[in-house]
Amino acid sequence: MDILSLSPEEREKALDAVRKVKFPIYDGCMLPKFPPIMANTEKHMQSIRNFDSRESDILLCTFPKCGTHWVHEIVSMILQGDARYTKGHKLNFMMEACNLEELANAPSPRFINTHLAFRHIPKKHVDNGYKIILVSRNPKDVMVSFYNHIDRDPLTSCGEDNFPGTWSDYIQDMCENRHNIYGGYFNYLSEWEEAKKTKVVTNVHSAFYEDLKKNPVAEIARLAAFLNKELSSQVMEDIANKCSFKNLVDATKSGQKGEDVLPLVSRDKTNFVFRKGTTGDWKNWFTVAQNEMFDQVLEREFKGIDLKFTYEL
Template sequence: MDLLKLSPEEREKALAAIRSQKHPIYDGCMLPKFPPLMANAEKHMEAIRNFDSKESDILLCTYAKAGTHWVHEITSMILQGEAKYATGHKINAMLENADLDKLKDMPSIRFINTHLPLRLIPKKHVENGYKIIHVSRNPKDVMVSFYNHAKNDPVTGGSDDFPGTWSDFIHDMCENRHNFYDGVVKYELAWEKAEKAKTVTNVHSVFYEDLKKHPVAEITRLAAFLDKDLSSETIQGIADKCSFKNLADATTSGKKGEDILPLLSKDKTNFIFRKGTTGDWKNWFTVAQNEMFDEMLEREFKGSDLKYTYEL
């Protein structure tokens, strides 16, 4: 069903029907209500695991709301060698949502993205050491951004009781009740463990906060990983065009192509871009919630070397 071809009334009726359904589950992991997953989650997820990766493929791996669109745009500019906005929608090359047969026919370099946990991404890509870009963000800002995204997502809600109120959400996330994409803690710990054990290699790690603080240096580092020798002027141009304000404006103004999200979202805005800041969690977490979340992080990250920046 192409929701965009429906009248506003028909579209809302169709969205309400999807909203009333439960999120798909695979291997204990709650997943988004993307059409291929709603149709047959097991079939689509097995097809992802067995996807025929190529050596030239680049896979962008992030937990939800860790800076996916931002790094996707930066990487797209690096690959084309100029500070020019990419057209089309990232979601079309997102493993969970994509028509995998169409992805197979994409010309090289295939730039693919996913929020799936490490254990669920294409086996061939991992085993052969093909390029991976892994983006991380401090878990507190991830929680705030994820909550606001989920509240505005046109198909969340209904029988899953997700995301509920902010209080419900943060308690559920501390307990990992929904296990959405495995939960941010399990997601990041799996990457750390695999990199230490060298069961995943050729990974370029990017921290959201480092990219905000030192965009030119981080873009230069990413370009080197992608074997792209770009001039300082091009690097600066990419940094400028991919600032939060400029990228959000380009998306909502149509410079990157038609912005379809306002036609679908609950408040008729593009809910992908909200603030793009570090430290907004302080405006959401109560003292008690922050203490509860800190206790969870201390418990779950015990023995881990992962360190996050919570304010700039």
């Protein structure tokens, strides 16, 4: 069923039904309720793992709310060599959400994206050392941003479990990793860091959301070098300008990137992908006690892992 093709009344009924459904679970990870996963979770996830990657494929790996749409637009511009906005939604090349047969037949180079845990991404891509871009963000801002996203996205909320509930409910849930969507952010990062440390995965360009905020042109230059693309300083500055939070939001809302369909499915009829695009908003949400609890979790989960986060700019 194509929810977008329904009348507004029928669409709301269908979305309400989706919101109530529990999350599908695969290999201990809760997953968003994308149609291919809901149709046959095991089959779709195994098909992703066994996907026939090509040497020219570029795989963007991020946990939700780490700047996926932002980096996707930046990289798309780098690949095309100029600062024109790209049409179409990244969902069309998002492994857990798209039709894998159509993706398999897409022309090279394919720019693919996923939020899936490291152990679930295409084995051939990892084993053959094809290009991967990994973007991370400080966990406190991820928690706040994901909470606001989940509350509006029917694919990541669950009425039957009253999830996400209040902020207090949610942050306690995240610390205990109960609703561990994509395995949870702590596990997500730990798994990637272990894979890089042990050289299980190579040819990875690691970037931080906060570095892109602070030094966008320099980070765009690093990405371009990784992708073997020669860009002039002016083009890189133009990409940084076009992909500033305000300009990218305006381009999405105005239709410069094609029709913005997310307000049609959002609980409050807004685009839940974009909120503030800032660093440090977590301070407006965490109480002193919650911050202390979260710091203890971080210390426990990332023990022995050399990860340094930026919590304010």
